[in-house]
Amino acid sequence: MQVYERLMPTSDITADGLFRGMLHGQPYLVAAVDGEIVVATDRCPHADFPLSSARREGNCVICPMHNGVFDLATGESVGTRKFNPLCRVASRVTDGYVEILLDAATSEAVTAVRSGGHPHQCDQ
Numbered sequence: 001m002q003v004y005e006r007l008m009p010t011s012d013i014t015a016d017g018l019f020r021g022m023l024h025g026q027p028y029l030v031a032a033v034d035g036e037i038v039v040a041t042d043r044c045p046h047a048d049f050p051l052s053s054a055r056r057e058g059n060c061v062i063c064p065m066h067n068g069v070f071d072l073a074t075g076e077s078v079g080t081r082k083f084n085p086l087c088r089v090a091s092r093v094t095d096g097y098v099e100i101l102l103d104a105a106t107s108e109a110v111t112a113v114r115s116g117g118h119p120h121q122c123d124q
């Protein structure tokens with residue numbers, strides 16, 4: 001069974017920032033992209049740097065460790081050097097809160113489904 005749980009209030013999220021939400025001891029990266037909230041695990045897919053403390057340029061997050069550039073909207077690695085995509089998780093906004101979808105038995109986040117219908121491959 002899967003359940004949505006509250007991660008953080010939307011009032012904490014500004015249009016151009018990167019934010020960290022904690023749930024069940026796991027950190028999540030939260031950002032607003034073109035009016036939509038996106039959530040991913042807060043770990044760079046390359047070597048686990050917490051991307052909520054990275055730099056944002058437009059709709060991309062830039063990891064300071066090895067200059068990985070990730071499109072927040074798609075999760076894809078879009079820099080010169082390619083890495084695995086961000087591990088996006090399924091989320092929604094309800095009653096002023098960002099909620100993420102969790103497996104009720106394990107409390108692990110359920111990965112988001114890409115627009116093409118294929119689940120993200122997360123190595124984390």
Ligand code: FES
Pocket residue numbers: 044045046047048049063064065066067068083
């Ligand atoms: S840890 Fe992020 S690019 Fe290497």
